[in-house]
Amino acid sequence: DTGVSQDPRHKITKRGQNVTFRCDPISEHNRLYWYRQTLGQGPEFLTYFQNEAQLEKSRLLSDRFSAERPKGSFSTLEIQRTEQGDSAMYLCASSLEGQGVTQYFGPGTRLLVL
Amino acid sequence: KNEVEQSPQNLTAQEGEFITINCSYSVGISALHWLQQHPGGGIVSLFMLSSGKKKHGRLIATINIQEKHSSLHITASHPRDSAVYICAGSGAGSYQLTFGKGTKLSVIP
Numbered sequence: 675d676t677g678v679s680q681d682p683r684h685k686i687t688k689r690g691q692n693v694t695f696r697c698d699p700i701s702e703h704n705r706l707y708w709y710r711q712t713l714g715q716g717p718e719f720l721t722y723f724q725n726e727a728q729l730e731k732s733r734l735l736s737d738r739f740s741a742e743r744p745k746g747s748f749s750t751l752e753i754q755r756t757e758q759g760d761s762a763m764y765l766c767a768s769s770l771e772g773q774g775v776t777q778y779f780g781p782g783t784r785l786l787v788l
Numbered sequence: 789k790n791e792v793e794q795s796p797q798n799l800t801a802q803e804g805e806f807i808t809i810n811c812s813y814s815v816g817i818s819a820l821h822w823l824q825q826h827p828g829g830g831i832v833s834l835f836m837l838s839s840g841k842k843k844h845g846r847l848i849a850t851i852n853i854q855e856k857h858s859s860l861h862i863t864a865s866h867p868r869d870s871a872v873y874i875c876a877g878s879g880a881g882s883y884q885l886t887f888g889k890g891t892k893l894s895v896i897p
Contacts, residue, residue: 676830676832705883709885714889715890716792716874716876716887716889716890717831717874717876717885717887719886730882730884732884765831767831769883776821777821777833779830779831779832779833781828781830782830
């Protein structure tokens with residue numbers, strides 16, 4: 675257990691539905707990252723927050739995806755109008771500025787879109 | 789575009805064997821990470837290297853900056869080492885990680 679938690683751990687939804695995932699980073703960590711991992715592949719970067727500001731966003735993050743970190747603590751990732759291609763493991767990680775670039779990963783949320 | 793390539797994709801070893809996993813990376817990457825992913829998704833950071841060599845228990849990570857190559861070694865491998873090992877790179881001024889596809893290691897008793 676790295677101290678990063680994600681909820682839910684598993685989500686099954688029908689195509690076209692909206693889903694929202696939550697990530698709670700290690701409490702003093704000011705940086706938070708979202709990644710997506712499909713079967714047999716390494717994770718791919720989606721977006722990064724420093725405190726409440728979203729500083730980097732991958733072109734993988736289409737307009738159906740939105741991420742927020744309103745108070746600089748927990749973050750949410752919402753996918754609107756889900757598609758079967760969104761099925762993946764969504765991973766959250768956090769790190770603390772000044773402690774290098776080591777990121778601590780949560781257990782992930784596995785999404786299956788039917 | 790930052791790129792990271794790992795080899796081999798799959799590796800089966802007998803308990804006790806010395807294991808090496810290789811990673812090559814592109815010009816834009818300034819720090820190289822080794823991570824371990826267990827079944828069910830949990831990822832643990834093992835090492836972060838920008839030069840030289842690091843050791844933790846039976847794990848050793850090395851990096852050759854000129855050749856843009858890193859290796860992860862496991863000495864006296866054990867079945868509990870079975871996992872996916874992933875190398876990932878971060879570029880100067882960016883905090884996003886670019887991941888390799890991972891090496892699935894199975895250590896047989």
